[in-house]
Amino acid sequence: MPSSTGHAARLALAVLLFTLAMTPVAGAAARTPTPASTTSWTAQPVVSGFGTDGGRPYFYLEGAPGTVLQDRLSVTNSGRAPVTVRLRGADAYNAEDGGFAVRGGKGSTGTGAWLRTAAAEVTVPARTRADVPFSVTVPMTATPGDHPGAIVVQSGDRSVGVRVQLRVGGPTLAALTVEDVTVSGRTIHYTLVNRGNAVLTPRLAVAADGVFGTLLRREARTLPVELLPGQRVRLSEPWRDAPALDSVTVRLRVTAAGGAHSEATARAVFVPWAPVTGGALLLLAAVAAGAYAYRLRRSRRRPAGDGDGGWSGPSSGDQQHFGRRHLVKAGAES
Incomplete structure (x- = not known):
């Protein structure tokens, strides 16, 4: 009969083998490709410190023609991997439904064309915020009033427009x-x-x-x-x-x-x-039915063999015979 010591040794060996079979090998796990995590990033006007509480909803810049206005854009990467974003200026316009939209890369002639970022492309490390300076040079020929635009921040298929409200000094007209x-x-x-x-x-x-x-x-x-x-x-x-x-x-x-x-x-x-059309159709049907009934009653009242419904006098042949008889009778009497 096997000893208890040998039985315990065999049981410990089986548990060890099972544990080794279920534990992944470190080298193999490192070589196995895993899907990339979704990168999470935001862009907004720079605020003091981290976080978004109390931040500005958009940039507001005001100056006379010929001035250079400056501010900073904050790009925050809260993901676990670095993210690279591309930056450009764009004019804003109203979409068909009244929403806020921005021009394409070459369609700007206002604020989007006057805006320059310190870098066209920025890589933000994981869980880091990068503040990107930019400037808007107002031309001497700029007309007074509001010139809405945006800084477009793009990474992969995701694109965000941070609004820039630029007002050029001078008289404004609300019309x-x-x-x-x-x-x-x-x-x-x-x-x-x-x-x-x-x-x-x-x-x-x-x-x-x-x-x-x-x-x-x-x-x-x-x-x-x-x-x-x-x-x-x-x-x-x-x-x-x-x-x-x-x-x-x-x-x-x-x-x-x-x-x-x-x-x-x-x-x-x-x-x-719908009711008017239905009533008109019913009226037409009633008129047609009445006309048909009237013609049917008239046809039933006509004498048999009388195609025209009444006497129209003797025929031409009968009139000739009648004339000759009348002449013969008149000669006899004379």
């Missing part, structure tokens, strides 16, 4: 118009145009009156749009309780800071086309 008001179904469409040289945040009031009185009253409210100078956007206003049958006058009034205001109207006729 806003509302145009092309149309009503389509239960939606009011309109176009806003910034005709001044200052960025505007418009407010909109809506009213609609029908044949029998007021249909809609909406007090002025701030739109979620920042309208840049020289830009136009096409927007819409829902009208869920639009009338089913009425002739309506819709009136839009827009205002903005600096005394900008405009008003426009549009007329719309609401007709329930």
Whole structure:
């Protein structure tokens, strides 16, 4: 019978072999490729110390033509691997829905063309922040007013635009118009145009009156749009309780800071086309049925063999015979 000492030795050896089989080899683990971790980075105007609390939402620079303005961009890499970003300046504009968008690499003629970063490409180590200086040289020919732009920060497929609000010294003009008001179904469409040289945040009031009185009253409210100078956007206003049958006058009034205001109207006729079309078809069907019934009654009242429905006098042959008989009778009497 095997001793207890030998049995314990064999059991310890089996446990050791199992442990070695389940533990990865250090060299093999180092050679095994692993998917790269997702790099996390942010870009914003530089703040004192680390973190984003109390930071600026965008750059605001102001100066007269011919001045050079300076600031710093902060790129923070919170990931576990270094990240390389590319930097460039770009002009800003309003997208079709009114959102903030930036020009491509060669489409800038304003702030994007006047902006220069200290480096076009920066590598930020893991869990590190890099502050990149930049400058904006305002040309002597720059027009007064707002010149919105951005610093575009790009790494791989990810791109971030940090807004630069540049105001060139001089008189500013706030001018806003509302145009092309149309009503389509239960939606009011309109176009806003910034005709001044200052960025505007418009407010909109809506009213609609029908044949029998007021249909809609909406007090002025701030739109979620920042309208840049020289830009136009096409927007819409829902009208869920639009009338089913009425002739309506819709009136839009827009205002903005600096005394900008405009008003426009549009007329719309609401007709329930489905019921109207159905009623018209029923009416046509009733008229057709009545005409058919009338013709059927007339055809049943005609004598048999009488194709034209009445007597039209003797035929030409009968008239000739009748004339000869009349002449013979007159001669006999004479």
